[in-house]
């Protein structure tokens with residue numbers, strides 16, 4: 001499928017709506033014609049070719065869950081194996097990693113997505129950018145960044161995520177303007193550099209494009225980790241949010257007011273508990289339909305992430321819709337004494353505690369309608385158990401979880417016992 005290459009700065013609300021309507025209509029027709037699993041479901045819902053004319057007709061279609069995607073397997077694929085040129089997997093933080101096949105056109109679309117995202121972050125052909133994430137381990141994002149920067153015409157060095165020494169060395173040799181990576185790696189690298197007598201605040205780097213960890217809380221204020229990384233590098237942080245299954249991402253502009261969506265490539269709905277759309281500014285589940293995809297056509301895909309579409313135009317002048325920070329994951333929502341608490345909110349409090357070595361959250365069921373939360377935490381050497389932490393948790397969450405202090409080795413073992421590429425900080429025993 002051919003993707004319209006757009007200049008998002010020139011898009012009006014009317015052209016954005018036309019892109020979304022045309023993209024949704026073509027996505028449904030493609031899935032109906034080429035994907036056996038989708039065809040069966042769409043026919044059962046009474047959908048015929050050309051019957052979905054645009055975004056407004058999406059509400060007649062069933063949603064697709066992560067479980068559906070895993071259960072359908074290759075029945076969902078819309079191209080023969082011979083047309084597939086790249087296969088990556090999801091990160092597997094919630095269940096088995098899922099295969100994400102892509103055709104040559106899908107790879108071009110992936111590159112276009114990141115070209116648009118980096119453009120939002122203010123990058124252009126003249127920039128030199130270090131990619132400090134892994135490009136292997138079946139990881140889609142690293143490949144996407146490389147291809148997107150190449151499409152932008154920027155100079156790229158694939159530094160990877162393994163070595164602070166290599167990253168700092170390449171910063172000094174190449175004088176890059178930006179780095180793509182994980183906020184905790186940026187902080188770790190700044191700490192390492194300081195130990196070598198190197199002050200990264202005086203380096204050429206002015207932008208850090210962040211993936212993997214949230215850089216803002218619900219009120220758009222930087223997370224403690226993001227604030228520390230920005231200060232250590234003397235650079236602006238641009239948060240991005242990507243979903244491998246959708247081969248799509250958002251990226252913040254310089255306003256830091258939500259991630260800009262790319263309407264030529266993705267349509268996003270925010271749905272409440274009853275699957276009804278909520279108004280801009282209200283939280284709900286992010287349900288997305290990727291546009292222009294060939295191999296893995298997903299319609300109304302339930303990401304499980306909770307966020308809001310942000311109302312009003314952005315100060316940067318772009319008219320494209322913006323997605324606010326992810327405040328939590330739907331299936332992780334905890335009912336604590338009648339209050340809904342997301343583990344991400346607990347993590348924000350814990351990440352701000354300088355004396356903590358590490359932590360793991362353990363959720364258990366307390367009965368039919370109620371959960372309990374235990375925080376296992378380890379303290380840095382010489383630190384006292386923080387009495388203020390209990391009060392800060394109470395202030396942020398309105399309830400106080402059980403705190404258990406353990407040895408650092410116990411935290412390391414719990415965090416590494418999970419599957420997937422990310423360290424495990426939430427254990428759900430419900």
Ligand SMILES: [Zn+2]
Nearest residue numbers: 253255314316
């Ligand atoms: Zn903006």
